[in-house]
Amino acid sequence: MTVTLRDRHHLHLVLLAGLRDRPASGADLDRELARRSGGRLRIGVRTVYAELHHLARNDLVASDGPGRYRLTDAGLRSLRHRERQWDGYTAAVDGVLATGRPDDSDGRRAEPDLRAGPSARRAARSPR
Secondary structure: OOEOOOOHHHHHHHHHHHOOOOOEEHHHHHHHHHHHOOOOEOOOHHHHHHHHHHHHHOOOEEEOOOOEEEEOHHHHHHHHHHHHHHHHHHHHHHHHHHOOEEOOOOOOEEOOOOOOOHHHHHHHHOOO
16 A cells, blocks of 8 residues: 655655655655655655755755755754654554454454553554
């Protein structure tokens, strides 16, 4: 299943996360995000570059030459803030979705473990 990011904030989150480890061109970033998502996340090079320009205007990324971008200090702070927001959002939605689902093992309803930290929830959601 291909995932479409309709919310610009979600798109910016994944673009900033994609630049966390190293600078990249828009095309490289588009390919890397598709790879990291198991091919489910398809953004498109034109959209990636347009949003990188927007992030650059807001000093969250900077150009390292023609078509190459890197995360700025402000971008890293923004990424950390957005990750905390995302973790809270997904924890709340995961709790709602898990409540009332039959448990695979014994047919009883599974209750969410809201005590699990964001890292544990992310690991549980990640493809194996």
